[in-house]
Amino acid sequence: MKKLIIFIAVIVFSKTFFVNKGWNLLGTSDDVNVTNFDVDIVWKYKNSVWSYFSKKYNLNYKKFKTLKKGEGFWILSNKNIIFSNKKVLILPLYFYDMDKWNKIININNDEIVIINPLNGPGEAKDNNYKNLINSLVKNKKVPIGYIFTNYGKKDINDIKNQINRWINLYPKIKGFFFDEVKNGNFNYYKEIYDFIKNKGNFLVVLNVGTKPDKNYFNIADIVVVYEGKDKEYTKFCNDFPQKSALVMFNINKEDMKNLINAKCRYIFINDSKINSYKKLPSYFEDEIKFLK
Numbered sequence: 001m002k003k004l005i006i007f008i009a010v011i012v013f014s015k016t017f018f019v020n021k022g023w024n025l026l027g028t029s030d031d032v033n034v035t036n037f038d039v040d041i042v043w044k045y046k047n048s049v050w051s052y053f054s055k056k057y058n059l060n061y062k063k064f065k066t067l068k069k070g071e072g073f074w075i076l077s078n079k080n081i082i083f084s085n086k087k088v089l090i091l092p093l094y095f096y097d098m099d100k101w102n103k104i105i106n107i108n109n110d111e112i113v114i115i116n117p118l119n120g121p122g123e124a125k126d127n128n129y130k131n132l133i134n135s136l137v138k139n140k141k142v143p144i145g146y147i148f149t150n151y152g153k154k155d156i157n158d159i160k161n162q163i164n165r166w167i168n169l170y171p172k173i174k175g176f177f178f179d180e181v182k183n184g185n186f187n188y189y190k191e192i193y194d195f196i197k198n199k200g201n202f203l204v205v206l207n208v209g210t211k212p213d214k215n216y217f218n219i220a221d222i223v224v225v226y227e228g229k230d231k232e233y234t235k236f237c238n239d240f241p242q243k244s245a246l247v248m249f250n251i252n253k254e255d256m257k258n259l260i261n262a263k264c265r266y267i268f269i270n271d272s273k274i275n276s277y278k279k280l281p282s283y284f285e286d287e288i289k290f291l292k
Contacts, residue, residue: 019081025074032067038242039077046071083242087291088112090205090222090245090266092277094146098128100280105135109288112203112222112266114177115170116146120162125169137172144175144203149192152185160195167199175203175221183213193219205245211236217243222266231255237264249276253283260290267291 019026019039034042034053041054044064051062067073088110093101104113113136117129136143145166147159166173176196181189189206196202206212206220209227216223217240225236229250237244245266248259256269269287270276281287 019075019077019083021077021080023074023076025072027070027072028067029069031069033065034067035065035238035241037075037083038240039075039081041076042073044071044073081242086110086265087260088266089288089291090114090224090247090268092116092247092268094277095279096128101132101135103280103284105132105139105141107141107288109291112142112144112175112205114146114205115143115173120147121145121166121169123165130170133170133172137174142174142203143172144177144205145170145173146177146179148179149181149189151180151182152188156188156191159192163192163196163199173202175205177205177207179207181206181208181212181216183208183210183216186213186215186219189216190219207247209247214239225264231259234259234262234264237262241265249273253286256281256283256287257290260287 037053038055040056041052043050043052044067049062051064052059053064089107090112091104092114093104094114094116104111115129115133117126133143145162147162147166148154149159163176166176178189178192193204196204203222204220205222205224206216207224207227208216209224210233212223212225220243222243222245223240224245224247226233227247229248231248231251234246237246241263242265244264245268246259246262246264247268249270250273251259251269251271253271256271259269260267270281271283272279272281
């Protein structure tokens with residue numbers, strides 16, 4: 001261990017930090033829960049004692065779950081990763097209302113916006129949607145195109161055709177949101193994921209809507225781990241919080257404040273009982289404030 005760390009620079013992070021493939025020596029200016037870290041292993045040395053956290057290894061050392069402010073630590077990762085404690089709004093925009101669109105465009109917060117002209121891209125370009133997507137990108141938002149998969153029953157060639165239409169009709173689209181995703185169809189969704197990634201660095205979001213197969217996190221950038229109104233199922237955020245999204249409806253303002261603290265990095269909470277994706281929540285401004 002000591003021979004390795006001689007060559008590694010120390011990086012102090014707060015809300016966002018970068019992990020390179022291999023060993024990294026880091027420090028923290030905040031308390032951090034390391035159970036959110038999707039890496040091989042985390043080590044720290046304190047009071048002449050080595051301790052570690054890992055989901056991959058069981059070692060004969062003391063385990064820890066929290067790094068305290070000012071502590072240094074080592075991470076071994078098999079890939080480059082960006083970690084962030086900052087919450088990101090993942091917003092289903094399924095309404096045709098330009099006043100509300102402008103409100104969304106002007107939000108001062110990180111935001112992924114799901115665009116849905118006609119249960120997908122439709123057959124022809126809509127210039128209003130084109131302008132919306134362009135404005136979102138200009139304002140540092142991430143617009144992604146809606147595609148439903150009918151729980152893996154939809155012809156995969158039709159899915160690929162819709163992906164191509166999204167890119168051709170709306171060249172500034174940044175990714176895709178796949179709805180009606182079913183557990184147990186790994187090969188189907190992997191083929192879709194590979195098809196997209198071969199076209200470019202597009203974001204891939206799978207909406208499983210319930211506790212997903214863990215393998216799905218290998219073929220998606222974000223997975224919706226729960227979609228509904230049962231607060232108990234925020235626990236589905238726990239396994240892969242950095243890649244998990246929580247979408248909830250029929251939630252009052254007080255519960256919304258508490259649910260913001262769920263481990264999922266990506267979140268959207270609405271107080272609407274029906275058509276929750278066709279209008280913004282009544283407490284939308286407060287939700288944005290609490291996400292920061």
